[in-house]
Amino acid sequence: MHELAITESIVAAVTEKLPGAPIRRVCVEVGELSGVVPDALRFCFELACAGTTLEGASLDIVRMPGRGQCQSCSAEFDTTDFLVLCACGSAEVTVLGGRELRIREVEVV
Numbered sequence: 001m002h003e004l005a006i007t008e009s010i011v012a013a014v015t016e017k018l019p020g021a022p023i024r025r026v027c028v029e030v031g032e033l034s035g036v037v038p039d040a041l042r043f044c045f046e047l048a049c050a051g052t053t054l055e056g057a058s059l060d061i062v063r064m065p066g067r068g069q070c071q072s073c074s075a076e077f078d079t080t081d082f083l084v085l086c087a088c089g090s091a092e093v094t095v096l097g098g099r100e101l102r103i104r105e106v107e108v109v
């Protein structure tokens with residue numbers, strides 16, 4: 001499962017930065033275009049945390065909106081779609097936001 005690998009790397013990153021510190025909460029930014037399903041991420045987070053300093057920690061997920069800019073007509077727009085298409089029909093769209101997957105905050109007990 002995609003999300004399990006992601007949560008495992010989140011746990012690894014946190015334990016590497018804060019070795020031995022008991023963690024109360026982790027806040028991650030998840031872009032709407034990242035392909036990550038928040039519910040699945042929550043579920044896997046619990047599994048990945050078991051037996052680590054993150055055991056019992058809560059996971060806050062901040063959704064980052066998908067944002068694209070068309071290279072043909074330079075329109076900027078919100079998108080939740082993977083295949084980003086501009087209203088003008090162009091597929092030459094630069095993704096400006098929404099692919100985030102990063103740890104924003106870690107709260108130590």
Ligand SMILES: [Zn+2]
Pocket residue numbers: 070071072073074075086087088089090
């Ligand atoms: Zn366009």
